[in-house]
Amino acid sequence: MSKSRLEALSDGVLAIVITIMVLELRPPDGATLDALAPLWPKLVAYVLSFVYLGIYWVNHHHLLHAVKTISGAALWANLHLLFWLSIVPAGTAWIGQTGFASIPVALYGFMLLMPAVAFTILIATLVRVPGQTPILASALGSDLKGKLSIALYALSIPVAFVLPVVSVAIFIGVAAMWFVPDRRLEARP
Secondary structure (H helix, E strand, O other): OOOHHHHHHHHHHHHHHHHHHHHOOOOOOOOOHHHHHHHHHHHHHHHHHHHHHHHHHHHHHHHHHHOOOOOHHHHHHHHHHHHHHHOHHHHHHHHHHOOOOHHHHHHHHHHHHHHHHHHHHHHHHHHOOOOOOHHHHHHHOOOHHHHHHHHHHHHHHHHHHHOHHHHHHHHHHHHHHHHOOOHHHHOOO
16 A cells, blocks of 8 residues: 555644644734733643644654555554544643643543554554564664653643643653654654
């Protein structure tokens, strides 16, 4: 199967998801800088989610660049990832509207956990495709960073009920960990 259709669909979905998120932002009611103050939670939520979507887009690009072939199972695994990424705007809007309240932050943590799990499934599926280059599996190794991310997202969910600000710090920390593209795949032919 050609990977170009998978890449095109993924790029299109992520572009739409980002567009939906930005449409949630509304200008302030006033014409002063003070009028921006009530909007800070929405702006922070937007920036955080935009960075997350950007990280997935970049790493997805590098992953598919390293892949020789795909399968029907890989198509479904990719759709699974896109499903979870497509609901990020809803979580972004909720944490922004509520000023990072406990329950919305916990749900947002779940909404970050699930794409991480889905990306891990996509990687495992691609590695198992018949005729796949063995370079892919060796480049990915044990995926410590991916496993750590999943553990931190899972931790952020119960923490959000007690200290939502700590969960937000976890989200920022995981994003910082991934902000530099995954070098394991970046240099692969």
